[in-house]
Amino acid sequence: MIRVLGIETSCDETAASVVALDDASAPRILSNVVLSQIAEHAAFGGVVPEIAARAHVEALDGIVEAALADSGTDLRDIDAIAATAGPGLVGGLIVGLMTAKAIAAAAGKPLLAINHLEGHALTARLTDGLAFPYLLLLVSGGHTQIVRVAGVGDYRRWATTIDDALGEAFDKTAKMLGLPYPGGPNVEKAAVAGDPTRFAFPRPMKGSAQPDFSFSGLKTAVRQAAQAIAPLTEQDVADVCASFQTAVSDALADRVSRALARFKTEFPHEKQPALVVAGGVAANRMIKATLETLCDKAGFRFVAPPLKLCTDNAAMIAWAGIERLNENLEEDDAFDFVPRSRWPLDAVSAPVVGSGRRGAKA
DSSP states (O other), rough: OOEEEEOOOSSSEEEEEEEEEESSOOOOEEEEEEEEHHHHHHHTTSSHHHHHHHHHHHHHHHHHHHHHHTTOOOOOOOOOOOEESSSSHHHHHHHHHHHHHHHHHHTTOEEEEEEHHHHHHHHHHHSOOOOOOOOEEEESOOOOEEEEEETTTHHHHHHSSOOOHHHHHHHHHHHTTTTOOSHHHHHHHHHHHSSSSSOOOOOOTOOOOOOOOOOHHHHHHHHHHHHHHHHEEEEHHHHHHHHHHHHHHHHHHHHHHHEEEEHHHHHHHHHOOOOEESSSGGHHHHHHHHHHHHHHHTEEEEEEEOOOHSSSSHHHHHHHHHHHHHTTTOOOOGGGGOSSSSSOOSSSOOOOOOOSSBBBBO
């Protein structure tokens, strides 16, 4: 049996988890402790990196102790320590990786520096036993990508955003409309009572041969529509949210449909191809329903891990550690690894540069 302690501190969740795997059974999440910092950042309408890093420092030791206690193990039972080393907010990454280094050094355990995106990419193998290859749609506050996952460490990015990530667009739309943080769930909640046809928002990149995403123009259209009818009533806000959410769903369906067609071309012998959706935006019910319908029509299996494993968590980091141990992909110099605020999952594909305001997306 392999037991790995995972640590995740890339943004505003402090998390630790113990995951186990043996030859005779499916992987088991023995513990998964996540402490959210939403309350600390709510007044600012978004994550403040310095506050996040300090909160990680204050909480992480207790979170690790709780994860070990919940799993019924102690450090003597742990085979390796896996920690998120990027991408993310560098202050939080330093806290988590340095803590993992200290634990591993003191206990004499191997250390694995894990790419946060690889944790998302491999979660479906933890929850659903999914075999390679498959497609991953990662939609979160920091990333919007379509990635071909052919094996542990074998990833190719097929599409990414040329400007804003989708989660960022949700959060900024909420802020423009006076909705509380976090934006995504509150936009979805308001949209329930809204008219999705009232505002004809653009479907960015729809129909384009270029496979990438863009959400900056949609965000601008939302701001212009809101300013034109200000002051906004509660119904106005609901209609804007519903129209925005519909535009996002349509745009995603168009972009993803191209990736599904490409996957079938490149892997014609796959009898049951799969699309995995991960990241916080995967919790949106309309987006999920749209993608499920798209997959049904294209003959794809739709896989969405449970919400608690789609958002940031340490179980996915521990599992990525186990996957790397099984493939003998652990690095000899992990104790010298420096946290990376940007760390592309696919190091081969060239960065995509949009307007130049943000430069290359990870």
